Amino acid sequence: MSNPGIVTRLRARLNKGDSWLTRDISTLFSNERLDDDALEEIETRLLMADAGVEATDWLMERLRAAIAAGRIRNAEQLRKVLKDALVELLAPVSKPLQIPEFIRPYILFAVGVNGVGKTTTIGKLAMRFKRDGHSVLLAAGDTFRAAAVEQLQTWAQRADVPCLSQGEGADSASVIYDAVQSAKSRGIDIVIADTAGRLHTQAHLMEELRKIKRVVQKHDPYAPHEVLLVVDATTGGNALIQALQFHEAVGLTGIAVTKLDGTAKGGILLAIARRLALPVRYIGIGEAVDDLQPFDAEAFAEALIGE
Numbered sequence: 001m002s003n004p005g006i007v008t009r010l011r012a013r014l015n016k017g018d019s020w021l022t023r024d025i026s027t028l029f030s031n032e033r034l035d036d037d038a039l040e041e042i043e044t045r046l047l048m049a050d051a052g053v054e055a056t057d058w059l060m061e062r063l064r065a066a067i068a069a070g071r072i073r074n075a076e077q078l079r080k081v082l083k084d085a086l087v088e089l090l091a092p093v094s095k096p097l098q099i100p101e102f103i104r105p106y107i108l109f110a111v112g113v114n115g116v117g118k119t120t121t122i123g124k125l126a127m128r129f130k131r132d133g134h135s136v137l138l139a140a141g142d143t144f145r146a147a148a149v150e151q152l153q154t155w156a157q158r159a160d161v162p163c164l165s166q167g168e169g170a171d172s173a174s175v176i177y178d179a180v181q182s183a184k185s186r187g188i189d190i191v192i193a194d195t196a197g198r199l200h201t202q203a204h205l206m207e208e209l210r211k212i213k214r215v216v217q218k219h220d221p222y223a224p225h226e227v228l229l230v231v232d233a234t235t236g237g238n239a240l241i242q243a244l245q246f247h248e249a250v251g252l253t254g255i256a257v258t259k260l261d262g263t264a265k266g267g268i269l270l271a272i273a274r275r276l277a278l279p280v281r282y283i284g285i286g287e288a289v290d291d292l293q294p295f296d297a298e299a300f301a302e303a304l305i306g307e
Contacts (some may be wrong), residue, residue: 006299010285010293010300010303013261014261015304021306022075022082022305022306025075028041028078034078039063046267046270052240055270059082059270062088063085079306086270086305087297093277093278093280097254097282097294099129099134103222105137107190107216107223108228109193109224110194111229112231112242113242114197116235116259118194119148119194121292122138123155126138126159127158127289129192130161136190136191137188138162138164138193139175139192139193140194141193144168148194148196149165149168152165162188164178179193180223193216195209209250210249225253228255229242229243229252231255231268232262233262233266236268237271239272240272243276244275247278252278253278254279256284257280258284266303269283269300281294281295282295
């Protein structure tokens with residue numbers, strides 16, 4: 001059973017207190033059975049919430065099989081079948097980030113397009129890691145956007161961690177290389193490197209990401225140890241396209257989904273789980289530091305199903 005506190009908060013943020021997926025489901029039954037119109041309604045709700053065609057089809061197959069087996073005769077049974085199917089879909093990607101003791105410094109690249117909440121996520125991660133007893137260094141590798149370095153420095157002050165930067169227009173690879181060098185000499189546990197917010201369609205910027213990766217591998221051939229893509233849940237299907245293209249370009253190892261308290265209703269997580277099967281490390285459900293939560297499949301499914 002998942003943490004009831006997290007479920008309650010998730011439910012309030014995702015559904016604004018009322019589950020979009022199972023709202024009014026008792027009215028979908030006629031004579032103890034779900035008719036085709038009811039199934040169509042559930043399918044529409046999933047698609048409207050950005051779950052994508054593949055995840056929606058997969059879930060609908062599970063529902064039809066349960067109906068055929070006589071396992072869905074009332075709203076409570078429908079909720080149970082839906083929840084079990086959601087957990088089955090999401091459990092394989094529910095893998096919170098673990099920082100192994102034997103890798104020092106542990107190097108994490110944060111990647112993603114502008115405006116997804118990447119710098120904010122880095123700041124919240126720095127606070128989380130520090131609270132867990134790790135020493136952290138931030139590397140201001142987004143040297144293209146004037147405010148990016150400043151924003152990262154603000155988060156570094158808030159988290160009370162050092163931030164290595166070389167100002168606007170500096171070479172990103174050089175900034176991140178120096179940060180790793182500094183972390184090594186100072187015995188720092190974790191380096192979190194910000195990278196320029198790239199449009200996944202810009203080939204030359206993707207090439208630069210690959211260059212940063214090659215440069216850092218001079219320090220450690222296995223680095224970066226985590227390439228975390230930050231996506232914005234409110235962009236729906238676009239988030240999935242970004243994930244596919246970044247994964248192809250640099251090989252992602254995890255995803256953080258921000259702004260789930262926005263308009264998106266959380267279906268994009270289902271689409272990512274079904275299509276990419278990449279670990280979902282964190283989800284963001286608000287502005288506060290504690291609103292960046294390790295992803296928990298069961299809590300998420302419970303929040304989507306509602307009371």
